[in-house]
Amino acid sequence: MAMQSDFIRKDQFKNFENKELFKLYKETGDKNIREELINRHLYIAEILSKKYANKGIDYDDIYQVACLGLIYAIDRYDIKKGYEFSSFATPTIIGEIKKYFRDKGWTVRVPRRIQELSKKINNAKVTLSQKLQKVPTVQEIADYLNSTEEEVLEAMEASKVYTPQSLDSTFETDGDDKDINFGDLIGEDDKYFDKIENSDFLASIIEKLDEREKKVLKDRYFKRKTQVDIAEELGVSQMTVSRIEKNIIKKFRKELKKIM
Structure with missing residues (x-):
């Protein structure tokens, strides 16, 4: 079978085995071949995405990250080394998913309303600390956010499962002052x-x-x-x-x- 992509139509890709397509893609860099390889191996991204579902991040977001990892794997795969593509792609995709969780994820599933309230509480702490010149109480935070003390306490407790933040992270303020580093506030209590x-x-x-x-x-x-x-x-x-x-x-x- 001819191995020159210039003479191969997209509807003929189904006649090629994966190894043949990978070899041809390595030689030509043809985007159509790349697309065919992605479509053939999306099942790997789907399987791995499901393993990380229900852990605080929407499945669709995880799947998109897994697909990105799949593309990286296809671009880096070298058929000459002799191992199966699935064996090469799996750790690459998992690595991208875990990196995404480190950057964005909650370690356990928390309702979205709690996640949103937790973000508001963090910003409220900064604003009230500046305004009151002290660490704000739960009641003061609740009044500021028009929430109840129970809701604030629930969100603060849930935030303990959030991925640790860098001490260099900053919070926006409502005034004209510069953003405040998380490290400047940590450990106040x-x-x-x-x-x-x-x-x-x-x-x-x-x-x-x-x-x-x-x-x-x-x-x-x-x-x-x-x-x-x-x-x-x-x-x-x-x-x-x-x-x-x-x-x-x-x-x-x-x-x-x-x-x-």
Whole structure:
């Protein structure tokens, strides 16, 4: 059978085996042959797309990505290497689908209304944080979005299954200010847990100080008194206060090393 595409009509492609078409496509780059190969192997894209359906992205979107992966595979396939096209195409298509999920996808299926509300909540957090100069409460977010607290909490809980975002991602704002990086906002709520943990740590060390050390610590770091003022109150020299302060710091460092 002739292998020159110039003499082959599209309606004659059905007479060729896949290997013959791949060889001819490699030699000529004929777009009609490429289209025939795509049509013959769409079933691979369909099968793989169904495996990733019902995971938060519409099947049609997954199928389009799978078809794109199929085209990449057809263009890269080298019949001379001896392996079947399906064996070569499958990992190529799966790779494109997984990349799409990393960029766009929710890791489990979440209703579209929840996805949309989650996006609005993220933008609302930024806007309200600027406006209120603090992390907004659930009630404040709900009022801003004309939603209920239950709806906001539901969306915030669902957003935990969303593919992790880069800390370099930005959010648009309603004002004239520049977009804000996600990394600038991440961990805002955690500061309260850190504060509690630090307070417990301080309390445990202060209990081990004697009364004079406790007074120096309190006056120096909470009341912001000078060493001279504290020395006068205690009836000692400034040098003594300085020595007491250094001893307190040494005890703090010792305790800190125990938890590092």
